[in-house]
Amino acid sequence: MRILVIEDEPKIAQAIKKGLELKGFAVDVVYDSDSGLSYGADPDYDVIVLDRMLPGSIDGAELCRKLRDNGINTAIIMLTARGTIGDKVEGLNSGADDYLVKPFSFDELTARVKALLRRPATHVGTSVSVGDLQLDTNTYKVIRGDKEIKLSSKEFALLEYFMHHPGQVITKDMIINHVWDQDADILPNTIEVYIGYLRNKIDRPFPTLKPLIHTMRGFGYKIEAN
Numbered sequence: 001m002r003i004l005v006i007e008d009e010p011k012i013a014q015a016i017k018k019g020l021e022l023k024g025f026a027v028d029v030v031y032d033s034d035s036g037l038s039y040g041a042d043p044d045y046d047v048i049v050l051d052r053m054l055p056g057s058i059d060g061a062e063l064c065r066k067l068r069d070n071g072i073n074t075a076i077i078m079l080t081a082r083g084t085i086g087d088k089v090e091g092l093n094s095g096a097d098d099y100l101v102k103p104f105s106f107d108e109l110t111a112r113v114k115a116l117l118r119r120p121a122t123h124v125g126t127s128v129s130v131g132d133l134q135l136d137t138n139t140y141k142v143i144r145g146d147k148e149i150k151l152s153s154k155e156f157a158l159l160e161y162f163m164h165h166p167g168q169v170i171t172k173d174m175i176i177n178h179v180w181d182q183d184a185d186i187l188p189n190t191i192e193v194y195i196g197y198l199r200n201k202i203d204r205p206f207p208t209l210k211p212l213i214h215t216m217r218g219f220g221y222k223i224e225a226n
Helices: 010-022 033-040 060-069 085-093 106-117 153-163 172-179 188-202
Strands: 002-006 026-030 047-051 075-080 098-101 122-124 127-130 133-136 142-144 147-149 213-216 220-223
Touching (some): 002 033, 010 026, 026 033, 047 060, 060 075, 060 085, 075 106, 085 098, 127 153, 133 153, 153 188, 153 220, 188 213
Parallel strands (some): 047 075
Antiparallel strands (some): 127 133, 133 142, 142 147
């Protein structure tokens, strides 16, 4: 999953970026509201972590309003040092999905990011499922049937992205944009390699079960329990 961090304090921004990357997310960072408005318009981001007080022509709350007015529905968590009820109400009324007061626990930020990512797929709590495959976004466990499957952080991120879009055809460009950050130099055959890794762990060890990962030739891939 791909996250945009809009935060003007470099130390805070880089700490958030590093921590989220350790959790398997692809993270881009910008430091002012004008860059944030430009980057935030990209629908390939799954979550935006947005500081309330930003340098630039507008503040974080107005940036959030403009993104919503422009039809951007990306989940937004607003960060602020101002924690009064009025500030929270204004932040949420500007279109933010969640509101976190500084200083905050990184574990809480991560939990809130994951909560916003638990969307269309069938899920209970932190668990997302497609057919007999289950993925837990909190424990990072992947289970098919009664067998636990060990994945690398990038394999997990790729599978999580697929499982949040069951039945949807996912192109290579969509995978690159959601699973890797903008600085990554990813070639199309890299995606084929990682799809192969997933098949070797998700489908091939279960020959009596129907495969879940499908190639849509000329279009991309999808995960679906037929």
